[in-house]
Amino acid sequence: MTHVIEQLRGQLIVSCQAYPGEALYGSHLMTAMANAARDGGAAAIRANSPQDVAAIKEGCGLPVIGIWKKNYPDSDVYITPCLADAELLFAAGADIVAVDATSRPRPRAETLAGVVQAIHSRPGRLLMADISTLEEGLAAQALGFDLLSTTLSGYTPYSRQSEEPDLDLLARLSAAVSIPVIAEGRIHSPQLAAAALAAGAYAVVVGTTITRPHTITEQFVQEMRRSVVR
Numbered sequence: 001m002t003h004v005i006e007q008l009r010g011q012l013i014v015s016c017q018a019y020p021g022e023a024l025y026g027s028h029l030m031t032a033m034a035n036a037a038r039d040g041g042a043a044a045i046r047a048n049s050p051q052d053v054a055a056i057k058e059g060c061g062l063p064v065i066g067i068w069k070k071n072y073p074d075s076d077v078y079i080t081p082c083l084a085d086a087e088l089l090f091a092a093g094a095d096i097v098a099v100d101a102t103s104r105p106r107p108r109a110e111t112l113a114g115v116v117q118a119i120h121s122r123p124g125r126l127l128m129a130d131i132s133t134l135e136e137g138l139a140a141q142a143l144g145f146d147l148l149s150t151t152l153s154g155y156t157p158y159s160r161q162s163e164e165p166d167l168d169l170l171a172r173l174s175a176a177v178s179i180p181v182i183a184e185g186r187i188h189s190p191q192l193a194a195a196a197l198a199a200g201a202y203a204v205v206v207g208t209t210i211t212r213p214h215t216i217t218e219q220f221v222q223e224m225r226r227s228v229v230r
């Protein structure tokens, strides 16, 4: 198995993302966040945009899974929707690029098979499939993806909707495919991360609970307000 994938086995990957307008937006701040995650024991970083990927590669030293969240007018696909987006992430230094691998139509009439074929036409480029259902995971393996992630379960209208991580999908996928399956999405505690490993995860991605303090703050504030009303 490819070295960088081997490095991820059993490890925590921290997703470091902030949006324009948020207090922590900017490559410098995301690199600081990545460094904090590294110092706490993370084995890799998931980062959004070529700018953040390049900055984190240079300033942090951990392997980076690159994504690029972009909205195109002709598709609901928003995680690295187009081939050109993936190419720019590799050019920025991403070790792995994650793309939406759901069954939804892609922008510019691109096909998932075409994206995988073009990326793999150059050796050593690793592709992660962000999927939302078992069927999408099986299809992604058949297309030649190197890893799967449960990222989009709960974020397509036809996938299971839950406030919990989709450990059931994780377990079924892990039993059904031969490529690594990463647990990602709503893993909000160390205990849930450990449960994901026990359910068959090759590695675990955590974002919000570690790197989105404004969301965590809101959760505290809302729960405190609810307790006052009770």
Ligand SMILES: CC(=O)N[C@H](C=O)[C@@H](O)[C@H](O)[C@H](O)COP(=O)(O)O
Residues within 6 Å of the ligand: 015, 017, 067, 079, 151, 152, 155, 184, 185, 186, 187, 205, 206, 207, 208, 209
């Ligand atoms: C659905 C979607 O767009 N997920 C994104 C993918 O990169 C991120 O917004 C999430 O933060 C990431 O998947 C980690 O998940 P969580 O933040 O729940 O730990």
